[in-house]
Amino acid sequence: MAGPRPTPAFAGTALELTSIGVGERFFRIYPSSHPDPLGYGKTRSRFSDPRRRANAKRFGVLYLGASLKVCFAEAVLRDRRNGAVADYPMEETELARLSYAEIAVAASLNVVDLRRDGPIRMGVPSDVAGASGQSLARAWSVAFHDHLRMPDGIIYHSRLNQEVSLAIYDRAIGKLAPAQLLPLLRAPGFARVLNDLNVALV
Numbered sequence: 001m002a003g004p005r006p007t008p009a010f011a012g013t014a015l016e017l018t019s020i021g022v023g024e025r026f027f028r029i030y031p032s033s034h035p036d037p038l039g040y041g042k043t044r045s046r047f048s049d050p051r052r053r054a055n056a057k058r059f060g061v062l063y064l065g066a067s068l069k070v071c072f073a074e075a076v077l078r079d080r081r082n083g084a085v086a087d088y089p090m091e092e093t094e095l096a097r098l099s100y101a102e103i104a105v106a107a108s109l110n111v112v113d114l115r116r117d118g119p120i121r122m123g124v125p126s127d128v129a130g131a132s133g134q135s136l137a138r139a140w141s142v143a144f145h146d147h148l149r150m151p152d153g154i155i156y157h158s159r160l161n162q163e164v165s166l167a168i169y170d171r172a173i174g175k176l177a178p179a180q181l182l183p184l185l186r187a188p189g190f191a192r193v194l195n196d197l198n199v200a201l202v
Helices: 008-012 068-077 118-122 134-146 170-175 190-196
Strands: 017-020 025-031 061-065 088-090 098-105 109-113 153-157 164-169 176-183 199-201
Touching: 008 134, 025 068, 061 068, 061 170, 068 098, 068 164, 068 190, 109 118, 109 164, 164 170, 170 176, 190 199
Parallel strands: 088 199, 109 153
Antiparallel strands: 017 109, 025 061, 025 098, 061 164, 098 176, 153 164
16 A cells, blocks of 8 residues: 655655765766757656646656666666566667766755655655655655755665665756766676676677
């Protein structure tokens, strides 16, 4: 059963915030057809704005990962390996259409921390940071975004491999800067990622 949605009282709750310092690096995988490595959309995703309103009045979210592996798991592989007991075949042509970006923090970020005890102290249901409850996560993301502290986004553990991930609200994307851009197939360590996740290129 999904946990409760935020109430108006949450606006006065103390947020559990973590600072991410200048110079820290994160990663992203995105379609090569999109020229901007910091581009984002407003389509439905884990922490997107679910409100039915004009697109210009809804916030966007940019997702980053602490490693190339978590980016590949979240952006490309997702649940495709579920039930697969041998190497998972993946078309090289599919991956050739993707780009890799290393993103640097150019100005300090303050993000809501959904790791460890943070959700408990804020009264946030475990489903928001866990593997289920995406509709619930979107409702809480609105509450975080609209809080008086105006956080830059959310830090949480990936539902797929528990590595650190970021959901950055569009108002804070100016605090990020691309540091390295490459085709995904040429990204440093990508062959090791495929090997670790039992993915075979065909």
